[in-house]
Amino acid sequence: MPPLSCFQGYCVVDVVIDALGAAGDGLAVAPDGARLFLPGVLPGERVQVEGPVVLSPSPDRVDPPCPHYGPCGGCVTQHLALGPYSAWKRGRLVEALERAGFRDVPVAATEVTPPATRRRADLALRRRPDGSVALGFHARGDSARVEDLSTCFVLDPRLVALFEPLRAMLRSLPSLRREGSAMLNLLDSGPDLLLRLDGTPGVQERTALAAFAKAQGIPRIAGTSLKGTVSETLAQLGPVSIAFAGVPVAPPPGAFLQATPQGEAAIVRAVLAGLPKKLTGKARIAELHAGLGTLSFPLSAAARVAAYESAPEAVAALDAAARKSGGRVVATKRDLVRQPLAPKELEAFAALVLDPPFSGAAEQMPALARSSLGRIVYVSCNPAALTRDAKVLLGGGWRIEAATPIDQFLWSAQLEAVVVFAKGK
Ligand SMILES: C[S@@+](CC[C@H](N)C(=O)[O-])C[C@H]1O[C@@H](n2cnc3c(N)ncnc32)[C@H](O)[C@@H]1O
Structure with missing residues (x-):
């Protein structure tokens, strides 16, 4: 049983941390057998549970660089050195694939993305009683509270530079009544801002937003309600654009982008490396959950691409870019949960790439498992969904040829991966 530390009749339990859990917490077992999840601690450390207070620090412990580390919910493992941190992320992929039944998988080293490169942030906003605005990520362990950020070590400095001007502008924006969010996407054309507000901006506010956009070099500011799915342009000073494999795409406000350019490049490399070695001139690739075409345009160098996506604004942007880029990508709007690709449709393709949302692709997996796709x-972006979906492929006789963990969300517990499945020997 772990020892007890007692002082003036009050006893606290010391435990030794066994491992890092999936959320980045240290795992330990209390004397009564209860599983403990303790923030900010590392495997091998002896820890006083109350606090928790580290009594014997791990050699893997480093000083977290960010002044907001701890209260901020954005980074949970800044106290862990890069080597063991990367190994932890790789281990989570190994574990996810083992849970699906795949043993001895050739899992590559983690592709870690550097600090100060994140190009996408959804910042929470809260109006305080004195009228000032807190802007930042949700607090760790208390999602109702916003950690008011002065800086951020993961975001691109061009986005961090907007914190202060945004805060000042929002202070005098009446349509931010109590709460909202500011979604920032750093495009090739500059920052793109989508404001979620609990009020409706009037004419004067739109004029103020246009002046703010001009002063800060923001080509477009869009707005929507707190739970809105459709946005409205509030100020547009110029075109918006981001290029994938050299093809410019005009994204809708708040569009999905891979979180960092480095992460995107690592995903593209691993996806292209996973394609069948010999693709004929007539070969076609099916690409599911194509978004704006992040993967479609790089894939189109290898074969013609049939790209499927359900979000209407994303398909429209992808379709417009594809038509101008030589016709090797054809975009189709399709809800793959309601209408997965049928076995007969899959016969047209030499390979298939899927990049589903967090929930995974349960509805599509049975047809993929039975298919004769080359790869x-x-x-x-979710190891648990990957486990569930990979299990279906195992049942269909698929094996794993390569698996690459990609850490786009530095110091968080999130994990992305590219896994290449093939059939037979
Ligand atoms: C993880 S993102 C990947 C997007 C793109 N591959 C990229 O790398 O930028 C997942 C995509 O799946 C789309 N999606 C979500 N549910 C879908 C569904 N039921 N059918 C088709 N696409 C869906 C989302 O709109 C989003 O574009």
Whole structure:
């Protein structure tokens, strides 16, 4: 049983941390057998549970660089050195694939993305009683509270530079009544801002937003309600654009982008490396959950691409870019949960790439498992969904040829991966 520390009749339990859990917490077992999840601690450390207070620090412990580390919910493992941190992320992919039944998988080293490169942030906003605005990420362990950020070590400095001007502008924006969010996407054309507000901006506010956009070099500011799915342009000073494999795409406000350019490049490399070695001139690749075409345009260098996506604004942007880029990508709007690709449709393709949302692709997996596709390349942002979906492929006789963990969300517990499935020997 772990020892007890007692002082003036009050006893606290010391435990030794066994491992890092999936959320980045240290795992330990209390004397009564209860599983403990303790923030900010590392495997091997002896820890006083109350606090928790580290009594014997691990050699893997480093000083977290960010002044907001701890209260901020954005980074949970800044106290862990890069080597063991990367190994932890790789281990989570190994574990996810083992849970699906795949043993001895050739899992590559983690592709870690550097600090100060994140190009996408959804910042929470809260109006305080004195009228000032807190802007930042949700607090760790208390999602109702916003950690008011002065800086951020993961975001691109061009986005961090907007914190202060945004805060000042929002202070005098009446349509931010109590709460909202500011979604920032750093495009090739500059920052793109989508404001979620609990009020409706009037004419004067739009004029103020246009002046703010001009002063800060923001080509477009869009707005929507707190739970809105459709946005409205509030100020547009110029075109918006981001290029994938050299093809410019005009994204809708708040569009999905891979979180960092480096992460995107690592995903593209692993996806292209996973394609069948010999693709004929007539070969076609099916790409599911195509978004704006992040993968479609790089894939189109290898074969013609049939790209499927359900979000209407994303398909429209992808379709417009594809038409101008030589016709090797054809975009189709399709809800793959309601209408997965049928076995007969899959026969037209030499390979398939899927990059599903967090929930995974349960509805699509049975048809993929039975198919005779040359390769299935699965881009995952959720190890639990990957486990569930990979299990279906195992049942269909698929094996894993390569697996690459990609850490786009530095110091968080999130994990992305590219897993290449092939059939037979
Ligand atoms: C993880 S993102 C990947 C997007 C793109 N591959 C990229 O790398 O930028 C997942 C995409 O799946 C789309 N999606 C979500 N549910 C879908 C569904 N039921 N059918 C088709 N696409 C869906 C989302 O709109 C989003 O574009």
